[in-house]
Amino acid sequence: MHFVPSRPLVIAVSIALALSACGSNTDSADNQPLVPPAAPADQGAAEVAAVPSATAFVDTIASNQRGDARYATLATNAGVRILGGFLAVWKPLTELVDAGSPAPALDGFPAVVASTWTGVPNDGKPDGTIVNAAVHAANIDYVVQATANRSAAQATQAYLDDRRGKGYSVTEGLGPLTAAWRAAAQQTTTINAVAADAVSVLYNDGGNNTGVAGSANAGFGSVVDLVNLVGNNASTEPAKRFYKYARPYRWSAAVQLLPTLVPAKSTTPATDGGFTSGHSAEATRDAVAMAYALPERYQELLARGLELGESRILAGMHSPLDVLSGRILGQASAAANLADAANAAKKAAAVTQAHATLMAATGTNADSFAAYAQSGTPANDRFADYAVNKANYLRRSTYGFAPIGAVGAAAVVPKGAEVLLETRQPYLSDAQRRVVLKTTALPSGYPVMDDAEGWGRLNLFAAADGYGAFNGNVVLVMDAAKGGFHALDRWRNDIVGSGKLVKQGSGTLRLAGANSWSGGTELSAGVLQGDSATAFGAGDVYVSGGTLIANAPAPLKVAGKYTQLSGATTLELDIGAAGGQGSMTVAGAATIAGGTLRVKFANGYKPKAGDSIVVLSAGSLKGKFVTITVDGYANVTPVYSATGLSLTIGG
Structure with missing residues (x-):
């Protein structure tokens, strides 16, 4: 997924936020330099699937x-x-x-x-x-x-x-x-x-x-x-x-x-x-x-x-x-x-x-x-x-057989x-x-399917939807320049486990499952898009680079802490009219050390002058975005509180 500048008829406003004299963001409670928390801890190693000893x-x-x-x-x-x-x-x-x-x-x-x-x-x-x-x-x-x-x-x-x-x-x-x-x-x-x-x-x-095969069919x-x-x-x-x-x-x-x-x-x-x-x-x-x-x-x-x-x-x-x-x-x-x-x-x-x-x-x-x-x-x-x-x-x-x-x-x-x-x-x-x-393998115990090599339990349909569990570090590198699935893919499985996802590279990964992995998510480059309310599992979300997108039909839930560092980081919220679509809720602390907030409006939603839209709510909120852009509106006022951020649409 690639974003292009808004066309002339769609006016985006950039609201510059005040920074401290040293150029860093501050904790609004005591005006001290903001110290972001550490990234979610690594799990030590990636999971492996060893080759079975049976004759292959x-x-x-x-x-x-x-x-x-x-x-x-x-x-x-x-x-x-x-x-x-x-x-x-x-x-x-x-x-x-x-x-x-x-x-x-x-x-x-x-x-x-x-x-x-x-x-x-x-x-x-x-x-x-x-x-x-x-x-x-x-x-x-x-x-x-x-x-x-x-x-x-x-x-x-x-x-x-x-x-x-x-x-x-x-x-x-x-x-x-x-x-x-x-x-x-x-x-x-x-x-x-x-x-x-x-x-x-x-x-x-x-x-x-x-x-028709081979050279007799030059095109196929x-x-x-x-x-x-x-x-x-x-x-x-x-x-x-x-x-x-x-x-x-x-x-x-x-x-x-x-x-x-x-x-x-x-x-x-x-x-x-x-x-x-x-x-x-x-x-x-x-x-x-x-x-x-x-x-x-x-x-x-x-x-x-x-x-x-x-x-x-x-x-x-x-x-x-x-x-x-x-x-x-x-x-x-x-x-x-x-x-x-x-x-x-x-x-x-x-x-x-x-x-x-x-x-x-x-x-x-x-x-x-x-x-x-x-x-x-x-x-x-x-x-x-x-x-x-x-x-x-x-x-x-x-075919509905009972396990044997x-x-x-x-x-x-x-x-x-x-x-x-x-x-x-x-x-x-x-x-x-x-x-x-x-x-993503099928359960064990079914007739004929428990062969020593594992062929019977393969579920290729589910495997096409990505991991079924993160049981260790999962480091994902996608190069958009290579096109195809390198540039954009979607995982629809319900991902479990205690591991951690690290998204790198310029490509886009969309997560759409009812996910519950607990080791956290770290975005360092490219795009990571949440298409479901629990897209990012049950851990912390840490954005050190790239764009994180909330595109869920209900508020996207961060079960732990949310951290966004300064520099080339963007949080994009695709806001809809009902049910908190596209907004984000953080159960723990939200720390905004800088970066950009981009708000888009989805499914034809067009707020009117005077509307106040809650875009981010958290257990606690520290820091501010350096830049906020709202597609289609030239007069928007951000209102920060100790537990969230709302945007007031001007006339």
Whole structure:
């Protein structure tokens, strides 16, 4: 956010305040030089998110090959191993590996191979054993209820998400940029509606899914390459063959398979497992890749990826655990390919090309592109409602299962997972991004999700909203000259913890959560904006440089002390007509050693002559601002008291 001088029609007045002879501010109570309090104490060190000791998926993804399913085991296949939590729900029939077999034990997992499998439950040839009957029953019953109550719109969406290319479908998460992306990628589909005879005819998409890749598409080929490369070594087939868990309609006749998808029903159950969902895994990794290239639509794309997974449940094709595991494998596969050093140049080329091409297509530039990307409304962008996206993402991350494991376990962050936030939070270090993932992780204990590496508990939607906790010093350096999120970002999580935030650099950070961290806030450069009443947590606020903005719909609350030093410091209050909007209240002492107060009026509010506006109230107030500017008014009188500051509007 950048401020420019007021235009001629908007007159700003600067009111010079008296200073002591030595040029310093004074304590009005005894006219002695004002001595500001010290900055909030540092917490000693930044929090870290150590790499877990478990064998890393990003190092072993190449083992996830379709190959001979007989040797796809937890010991030999990364895709099977990452979903090993399913063994607490369902144990597939396996055979021990003979001596000399190419499938050794690993990380304590037994060396086993898949047995012959029919894929038909309760047929007298058991393919496994139900370990947790309650979870299994809830898993299948969820599909029974979902398919019995699906709407016509959901049925149409489920059909399209089944038969259409997943990469094409996920682009719906781009909202105002969808058409431009599809045109640039040269994406096509032959399935845009449900044919009248779809109940008896199998229609396959004749389009090109992700588009035209490489040099054949000079304007967008690098972007298509990025989306394609996250599918390397990402097959769900080994997991399907190892776990041998049937599709929901084979478990229960009460599951109502979508009639238009009956022609797509496999006639060979033994090669048609439900766990894990291939559609869900592909949609997730495509969404992650697109979000990497175009982080201005990060959360919306991720939301679309999980929506496509839920379509598989509504279709009757998959169960919640099938879909949930697809999210896990899809995230891990995308991260492993994005973290591969061999793909560094490809990533950079895709990000650059995506922005250059789409800006040209939409008539935007570096300053206006982000706003355009978010310009949709619920009428023309299904993912325009942030609150709905957030609620749906959380629901689709757990599907309402009750915990079956330890609750309250500390989160771990997989090796390489920090790459998933690389373009969304480019101003953070890799170590900081790992802490963001750690402090925003999903709770522990849910079925399948407590893998040793931490992939199951990642909540990328929440991570895109910044830290979930400050458990140490968080030093944030944003360089506005680099543009994009370096110049402006918003954190919407409710931040807890005992740590301290230190904002540095020329960029702008907006805080919008119901925050309660207690270690304090120190602003030394750039802009720090409070968009909620408790934006700055429960500690002191210390401004040694830059601009602090109060833009909350109610008075912005400083729970401790507020200190503003002299020099290039500004407190901006965006005052509204009702509820104390934009004003600031300080529970402790407010010390104003100098600097500027700028008052703006928001939402069309225009005070009239004679109005007295309380802009700052405190337990106690010492000192004065050197300069006060009030946009639009040439005659304003500041009235200081021992506990606050009000402005009287002149005629």
